[in-house]
Amino acid sequence: MKDSDIHKIVEILRDAVKNWKQPIVTQIAERGKDPFRILISTILSLRTKDDVTALASERLFSLAKTPEEMLRLGEEEIAKTIYPVGFYRNKAKTIKEICKTLVERYNGKVPDNLEELLKLRGVGRKTANLVITLGYNKPGICVDTHVHRISNRLGYVKTKTPEETEFALREKLPVEYWIEFNDLLVTLGQSICHPISPRCSMCPIKEYCDRIGVKRSR
DNA sequence: AAAACGGGGGC
DNA sequence: GCCCCAGTTTT
Numbered sequence: 001m002k003d004s005d006i007h008k009i010v011e012i013l014r015d016a017v018k019n020w021k022q023p024i025v026t027q028i029a030e031r032g033k034d035p036f037r038i039l040i041s042t043i044l045s046l047r048t049k050d051d052v053t054a055l056a057s058e059r060l061f062s063l064a065k066t067p068e069e070m071l072r073l074g075e076e077e078i079a080k081t082i083y084p085v086g087f088y089r090n091k092a093k094t095i096k097e098i099c100k101t102l103v104e105r106y107n108g109k110v111p112d113n114l115e116e117l118l119k120l121r122g123v124g125r126k127t128a129n130l131v132i133t134l135g136y137n138k139p140g141i142c143v144d145t146h147v148h149r150i151s152n153r154l155g156y157v158k159t160k161t162p163e164e165t166e167f168a169l170r171e172k173l174p175v176e177y178w179i180e181f182n183d184l185l186v187t188l189g190q191s192i193c194h195p196i197s198p199r200c201s202m203c204p205i206k207e208y209c210d211r212i213g214v215k216r217s218r
Numbered sequence: 219a220a221a222a223c224g225g226g227g228g229c
Numbered sequence: 230g231c232c233c234c235a236g237t238t239t240t
Contacts, residue, residue: 144235
């Protein structure tokens with residue numbers, strides 16, 4: 001693709017994703033933009049299917065809605081509640097630790113900037129950027145495996161790691177698209193642009209795509 | 219750079 | 230049965 005194609009691509013995807021299933025964290029974000037809910041839901045969603053994540057998130061938030069309330073739950077209780085998300089013991093520990101830090105050092109509020117968010121145990125660049133964009137509506141570029149894969153497949157960036165992709169996008173992606181870019185590409189990635197054997201024939205932006213690294217497609 | 223965390227679902 | 234999944238931390 002040409003760099004100038006990005007405007008057309010975003011425009012097409014904006015229209016197309018309305019008809020597709022939205023990523024779970026985006027769904028949760030739309031219910032009420034509570035940064036704490038976004039943060040915890042994102043932690044739960046790591047390497048875990050959407051429906052399982054949604055169920056676990058709903059159960060956990062029915063027990064506690066704030067860091068203070070959640071801190072009163074035992075680690076075992078959290079683990080039992082969020083089961084069967086992947087890495088559930090690990091995540092229970094992470095959630096407990098994050099709540100403790102939020103209450104003790106951040107007055108029970110989720111930080112609204114990258115630097116502070118990244119200090120939290122279990123929060124990497126992907127999670128931190130998602131909280132900033134969905135929770136605080138601030139410019140940020142959240143790069144997960146979908147964004148990393150598709151940005152390279154399109155030929156928009158040429159990078160080896162998600163972190164490199166984030167910095168490359170910061171250089172060339174128009175800032176007005178930063179917040180929504182992640183949601184558009186994740187939705188496309190889950191519906192059509194799969195890691196293996198993507199369904200290129202029905203992709204709305206196929207005419208702009210270089211298909212870098214795509215061996216077989218449907 | 220690679221391993222570890224981990225259960226569920228698709229094929 | 231084998232492989233993959235909105236990652237991050239540890240070795």
